[in-house]
Amino acid sequence: MDQMRIEKAVHELLLAIGEDPNREGLQETPQRVAKMYAEVFNSIGKKPEEVATYKTFSVNDQPEMVLVQAIPFYSMCEHHLLPFFGTVNVAYVPKNGKVIGLSKIPRLVDFVTKKPGMQERVTTELVAELTRILAPAGVAVTVAARHLCMEMRGVQKTGQFTYTDRFTGVFKTDLTLRQEFLHQSRGQNGKL
Ligand SMILES: Nc1nc2c(ncn2[C@@H]2O[C@H](COP(=O)(O)OP(=O)(O)OP(=O)(O)O)[C@@H](O)[C@H]2O)c(=O)[nH]1
Numbered sequence: 001m002d003q004m005r006i007e008k009a010v011h012e013l014l015l016a017i018g019e020d021p022n023r024e025g026l027q028e029t030p031q032r033v034a035k036m037y038a039e040v041f042n043s044i045g046k047k048p049e050e051v052a053t054y055k056t057f058s059v060n061d062q063p064e065m066v067l068v069q070a071i072p073f074y075s076m077c078e079h080h081l082l083p084f085f086g087t088v089n090v091a092y093v094p095k096n097g098k099v100i101g102l103s104k105i106p107r108l109v110d111f112v113t114k115k116p117g118m119q120e121r122v123t124t125e126l127v128a129e130l131t132r133i134l135a136p137a138g139v140a141v142t143v144a145a146r147h148l149c150m151e152m153r154g155v156q157k158t159g160q161f162t163y164t165d166r167f168t169g170v171f172k173t174d175l176t177l178r179q180e181f182l183h184q185s186r187g188q189n190g191k192l
């Protein structure tokens with residue numbers, strides 16, 4: 001990421017909105033924004049393996065379903081560069097005893113959210129990455145998120161959650177399993 005270019009652009013942006021980039025509180029703002037973008041857009045143009053390792057293990061007696069519930073995330077909408085944020089539930093059914101290190105699931109959530117995007121793509125990319133890494137019998141992902149571009153501007157509807165989901169493999173065919181996933185992952189405060 002070109003930090004100097006971001007700094008220049010933010011300086012220009014401050015001028016364009018009628019601010020004084022030289023006043024005390026704004027003097028370091030271009031650097032701060034450049035640093036912040038490097039953090040929140042950390043996965044642009046990268047492959048998951050460039051940001052973290054995705055270690056898998058073999059187990060003899062595999063569980064029916066592995067579910068990590070209510071993983072928090074923050075992302076930026078690609079239309080307005082405003083945050084959308086919420087929680088993700090991720091589950092998979094292993095195949096041939098192949099499982100992934102548990103922490104790698106929130107790491108994958110970080111990977112798919114650290115770039116300008118849409119909630120639908122967060123949902124489908126998570127499924128695609130888990131499928132690529134694990135080739136499991138099925139994956140289930142549900143995302144619940146609030147979008148600041150619908151809250152603090154524009155249509156200005158506050159506190160709404162948008163829900164998206166994707167089910168593959170056995171989660172598509174076995175409705176009892178899907179119900180179990182939805183039951184287990186149901187939380188509070190709008191979390192799925
Ligand atoms: N499907 C989807 N839409 C999103 C997401 N984040 C933001 N949007 C929408 O993207 C759309 C962009 O629409 P435009 O008409 O180009 O932009 P706009 O004039 O700023 O639209 P308003 O927000 O309605 O004022 C808006 O309807 C946003 O609500 C998302 O994750 N998924």
Ligand SMILES: [Zn+2]
Pocket residue numbers: 077078079080081082149150
């Ligand atoms: Zn938006």
